[in-house]
Amino acid sequence: MMSMKCKYALKALVRLASDPEQELWHTADISRLENIPKKFLEQILLDLKHARIVKSRQGMGGGYYLVKKPKDISVADVYRLFDGAIALVPCVSLNFYEKCDDCKNETQCLLRNEFIKIREGARAVMSKVTIQSFLDTPRKTLKIRK
Numbered sequence: 510m511m512s513m514k515c516k517y518a519l520k521a522l523v524r525l526a527s528d529p530e531q532e533l534w535h536t537a538d539i540s541r542l543e544n545i546p547k548k549f550l551e552q553i554l555l556d557l558k559h560a561r562i563v564k565s566r567q568g569m570g571g572g573y574y575l576v577k578k579p580k581d582i583s584v585a586d587v588y589r590l591f592d593g594a595i596a597l598v599p600c601v602s603l604n605f606y607e608k609c610d611d612c613k614n615e616t617q618c619l620l621r622n623e624f625i626k627i628r629e630g631a632r633a634v635m636s637k638v639t640i641q642s643f644l645d646t647p648r649k650t651l652k653i654r655k
């Protein structure tokens with residue numbers, strides 16, 4: 510299951526991308542509009558900054574902005590940053606591989622091949638869905654900054 514931190518990161522990224530003419534977003538505005546606790550959002554934005562997905566500008570006219578285009582930020586990228594492996598079991602993870610404690614021989618494991626298929630399916634979908642995908646999805650209410 511996706512963590513709240515990852516979900517909030519996605520919501521913040523969609524907000525940052527929501528208005529192409531809006532260059533900088535204040536943390537307080539994102540927090541209010543997306544109903545994300547401000548202190549939690551500040552940590553999330555710092556993590557996104559360290560990952561070079563967003564940058565910030567200090568001062569009166571400052572705020573956060575996207576470094577990458579919304580079409581170049583996938584759900585898989587954000588999920589891996591905040592929640593780690595997309596795989597359901599550690600022995601099939603591409604980036605966070607660990608041998609399963611209860612498995613004597615991975616090549617003879619009855620579960621492993623099916624979990625690889627599950628991982629690949631999830632990874633394929635998560636890699637195709639981008640921040641732009643969320644913007645392109647029709648929605649009834651997206652509050653624009655006032």
